[in-house]
Amino acid sequence: MTQPTENPDRDVLASEYFDLIPFQPYPVQEEALLAYFTNEQGVLVCAPTGTGKTLIAEAAVYEALRTGKRMYYTTPLIALTDQKLVELRESAVRWGFSADQVGLVTGNRTANPDAPVLVVVAEILLNRLLNPESFDFSNVSSVVMDEFHYFNDPERGIVWELTLGLLPPHVRTMLLSATVGNALDFTSWLYRSHQRRLQLVSGSERKVPLQFEWIEDDILADFAEKIAAGDEVTRRTPALLFCFSRAQCWTTAELLKGKSLIDKARQAELADYLNAADMSEGAGPKLKAILMRGVGVHHAGVLPRYRRIVEELFQRKLLSFCVCTETLAAGINLPARSVVLPSLLKGPKDKKKLVDPSSAQQIFGRAGRPQFDDRGYVFSLAHEDDVKINRWREKYDSIPEDTKDPGLMKAKKQLKKKMPKRRSGESYWTVSQFEQLQQAAAANLSSRGRLPWRLLAYLLGENAEVQPIRDLVGRRLLPPNGIDEAQRDLNRMLITLWTAGYIELDPKPRAASPKPIKKSKDDAPEVKATEGLFGNLLDQMRGDDETQKANEEEDNQDPALIESRGYEVDDYRPTLATPTDRLERLVHLKSINPLFGVYLADQLAIADPQERIAALESVLEVPGSVARYVRMPSYDDMPPGTLATTRLDSQLLTMGLATAEELGAKGDDEEEEVRDRGFGRVMFDEPRVWPLTIGEKLLRLFREEFPRVQNVNVRPVWIVGELLEFGGDFNKYVTARKLQKEEGILFRHCLRMILLLDEMANVPPLESTVETWEDPLDDLADLLTESCRKIDPQSTDEILSDSKEPVDDLVGLGRRNA
Template identity: 75%
Template sequence: MNAPEPSQPVLDRDTLAGEYFETLPYQPYPVQEEALLAYFTGDPEANGGHGVLVCAPTGTGKTLIAEAAVYEALRAGTRMYYTTPLIALTDQKLDELRESAVRWGFSADQVGLVTGNRTVNPEAPVLVVVAEILLNRLLNPEQFTFDDVSCVVMDEFHSFNDHERGIVWELTLGLLPKSVRLLLLSATVGNSLEFTGWLQRSHGKNLQLVQGTERKVPLQYEWVEDELLNDFAEKIAAGDAESRRTPALMFCFSRSQCWTTAEMLKGKSLIDKSRQKELADILNATDFTSGVGPKLKQILMRGVGVHHAGVLPRYRRIVEELFQQKLLSICVCTETLAAGINLPARSVVLPCLLKGPKDKRQLVESASAHQIFGRAGRPQFDDRGYVFALAHEDDVKLHRWREKFDQIPEDTKDPGLLKAKKQLKKKMPKRRSGETYWTQAQFEQLQTAKSADLVSRGRLPWRLLAYLILKDNHLSPIRDLVGRRLMRAAGIEKAQKDLNRMLITLHNSDAIVLDPPPKPMKEKPTEPAKPKKPGEIVKAIEAEAAAPPATGGLFGELLDSMREGDEAPAEESVDESTPEDDAAAIKQRGYELEDYTPETATPRNRLERIVQLKSVNPLFGVFLADMLASADDNERIAALESVLDVPGTVARFTRMPKIEDMPPGNLATTYLDPLLLQRGLATAEELGGATDDEEEEVRDKGFGRVMFEEPRVWPLTIGEKLLRLFRDDYPRVDDVRVRPVWIVGELMEFGGDFDKYVVTRKLQKEEGILFRHCLRMILLLDEMANIPPENTTVETWEDWLDDLADRLTETCRRIDPQSTDEILQGTSADAEDLSVQGGRRNV
């Protein structure tokens, strides 16, 4: 990549600083001024010369600090990267930085975007990118030079803590040349001094720390114990522009709760007549005829928006635009909105402080709460931001009852008052059994909770490890990288063992050849099991009878967890604190890990295939490709859909058809089923051999008691069968999950008519999730086409994948052409996006 021609003579940094300060629309407040001076005056040869780490609460104007680096690149004729963790945030930053460039007198085309899924002016001197793009360019110095890069901005840098993708920021920090200045922007961090010390020791980067604790727009916290949600919403929306507390973001912790809340509010008066007329004109000119559109339009007409992943992107864009135009009083949203998307609000309202399934609800994490709180208060409009937390409606009713009851004097002799008091006692509201409640003390606890520490999390991703080996087969740099992670000594030791396990797994799968090869573990003689005494047998039977019923079979417990309706992550993050029986883990593959230090890893063809996959765990993806070569159409669709991590709240309504409606296909009957039985990985019942739904009574004659078996066994789906076989072949790969669904398959049965499908299945409120699933399926099909199994042809493999991808693309374009094209137009450049573990958040 060639450096741009400088449009001006080389400028010293003092001049650049002076010019930038003159462009500011207002006098910067202390933390902004301190950060800007630190950025422009830092000496690369001195402490703090390699950049600045800015830790300040959400809403303290960190964008103004970041734009100093953008101005420098445009003015001095250098290049710079602006990284974000989210696709949605990159799109927003692209628009913001283009507006700033034009305001400074430059062309909007001098700001571009590269996300792997979308590119805009990729040769522009200022590039907004997702973090994976920057890392990939650093790993390919023969293609991308950083000699002319003046700065890298890492926005929302607390994403360093992300279990799946945090390592991208970690690697990037280590690989960036010292000539490139860093500007790391984060919410407040608990261990900021420790972090800058680690960065200096491990990577030789000296950053000046700038911390701020006060916001320009301070927050006012209020616990609301005497108002129900509907009445409170109407109250804060009343009055003129100065007195009302709207626009407000109302955060709910589930998509279904968002809809419930929004529908409760649509009957309230939340917007004045003048704004409602303007709002109605816009809404009547917009197409809301499909899917959830008619329902959403009714809600929007009352000044209430709904914003979460279940809403189609085209509807979410409308909600964002209306809210920014101050035509919506309240936007009901999930916490993902707090992750960086800028919807300026005067207030934040929390109807609940708990999240999770009904029987496992817990207080929201403090880091998430701080992000949510920080969305309140607009510097250009408000002198303060309001954060309201509402008590549970049962507690509100109790509070109101107590106020009435306490108004009657304890020592009253008045017959009328005594009678009223007696009647009140009878009508005293009660808390419900089984319900979880939150308190004012918990709200105050969240306000003062310590900020999260930055720490290295998760393992080195499989695809990234494969990529590094392909770049250099010497393993010492990778081992050195692991040794420099931000962990305690025990965590580093465990991470090195994990690396050895991963290398041995790749070696055993014929993806690499290790030198020296792994050492076989010496088998230790095991003592024969002692026979149980009769009393112990009785206890064992009683314990088994008392245990909750399971699905049955060797992996029944795993399947039970998969079939639960509650949302669960598709990947299981492994933290350094996770307890693990290392001895058993080593023995599982029969190799010694202690004192084993392979020097090189020679790549085999399989490693090239692993690098091609980013939508799924790449080891499982290659395994799937080899298995699906002989599968029929339905088996292929079902297997591929099952790895795409559909939320449990959607999966329960999109399950695979029953076995009698979709009998096992060619792959299952001719290969998988016999093999699973032979290896003892499944029972005949799990493979569809049992049809009796009635409980069988079994008399245990030896102990004279009646026990009941649960013969109902859910037949395994094709995805579950493949996972069982994969786990047996790859016992140390524990980050793979499947969730059997039939979304794309059924959509094709509807002829690709998405609206007809969601309406028939009554899934309008989740259509955004289904749309995203279809887009991710297209990307997966494209990747799978690049790893054809042996003994397949273009006609039997790639043509089938391409045909399904084309039909799905046509369907998605009918739903939301803008989002479809934005996501898919970059697929030809996907090789540049070294995403980690599937890029779920990117799509």
């Protein structure tokens, strides 16, 4: 076994690594490797998907193992970390090191967490950088950030941004990204803002070039059968067939099930594998029947244990097609010869739009396997209506216009009468749009999203000085007006924490002047000026007088009063934000907005068990396509509980935030009930107000108290509640409710509920005790854990295992990693 050698010459390291590569590196790979070994601070590699960037990344892994240093390999997705763990362990063994020298920490799962090479989700690396007293980076040689274009993610991109700003100068950085439009500007910003100089290596050619084909004369089922025919050399499978909805994945897989897609030898091997697998529950029988025909289904609605089966069979080349959603294109390695797109449009039926170019190029890049293919194939199929029109036109044009043959003349006339047409209200796509997606310019990288509430609370808990946070905001990759707005947003956040009693600000916020100045859309409403020159002068004088009065009364004003009147955010510069005892509660909550989470905890102290479950379920995001089938029971089936009847309903009525009808009062002249086809709920011919659920009531009150806290929503569902009605038997529940095709979503919801229950147990309200607050939450979590283990023990244990991180997922976005 190879032993590490401390401080070997970097030229020697480079030479050794090149000798270990079993083939001639592609030009962009060779250039990137040389740049990494010669540049003191690292390299940014921008190249198309399928360029072999893993080979480049493994140079940093080899360096750490060879020198006895530590390195981090970060990815944006938990599923991708699992895959990288396997790949890097195989490489370590191939180089003569031990597999246990590569470990994993995702926040949900750990595997050999003390290994020198750690595969982590990006949030874990950020958390460790924020805890230098617990994690020493002096022995870290490098950090690889894979799929770095996630910097542009609206919600999680800030994780990469903050990490880059906190990395010690000695840590060599390797950023691996798909092609980006402003790579040179990005490296300039990185040096200007964070003094990190990276060498840019760009490539536009793939190791396996792509061949694009527009298919206008075949419907999907027939085309799939064509490209699956032939031997290993001539057929175009295995193929990834991308759909833009989970429901369409199942429909498409069913469509292909009756086709001849695999040979008898592979089908026999499939039968042996599947007969030995346990696929007897939920969607298992349906999926097994589809798999037997050489077709897999892979999306979030499929249970993780079934997705693992699909992945293994596809990697073993026993499946011709894997029907999947676009999330698979984010980096999960399912090597395919071809990519098939039955549609280029995504979205609801009446709001379909062309798929985003960056997503499309990620999808295209999944085609072509360097070890097997000399090219990758990307097929886009025309709409079925257009295929019928093209087939008709081919027949019609085959009969000459000047024919004198009576039979042909009659046939042409009959064909003209039967000419197919596009349907009214249907959405279509074209070959020019397919070409547009191929040629679209790469997206520019820029800072996305606001500073997370939980991270802000943590930073203030560590240091009450505001200036370091303001400096951080000022270094973001934004235009000047974007920086100004980000600074104003920081002021709004600080004042919100102050009005809620989480911090003390010095100096205190100043009441907003009623002067008719232009405000941003998030500020207090603009005061309308009086018409005319004299009116303007009068308004100005009035504004000056009121501003002076507000300044004099500032120290005596209640924060809530200033909040209701508005406050200055443009020029406000607090120096200190001193935490109160309440601030620490925010840091415990990562599954939901922490301000809303603490608010819920304080309200739910007097709730009955059903209200607690319903309120907590409503804050966990469930796709609308699933939520429509798992809605909250009606008031008749589940009357309002203790919290609603003794507190919330009266508050909502008194404050004018809800009508009596919204709280369940029935009108005197209700019309005949009719069934709403969208949600299956009872509706009426005349407009009728649907009663508010417990989650919706809490949200209305929260928004009244925190009007400037954005992006807090609820979606009333009754999943955990109904699962308990089935005695915790997950399979009975999904089968009885005919939700097998979405059981993966429901399973993940239950796991997220367990994590949320654990977090909420750490923020007990004043009105509670351990027996009345923590014990019931722990009991419910234990029951759900037992239910989940019965359906998928491996995934349950992986997700719920202790990560041993002192501050886990400070940005509060860990739920999106799955």
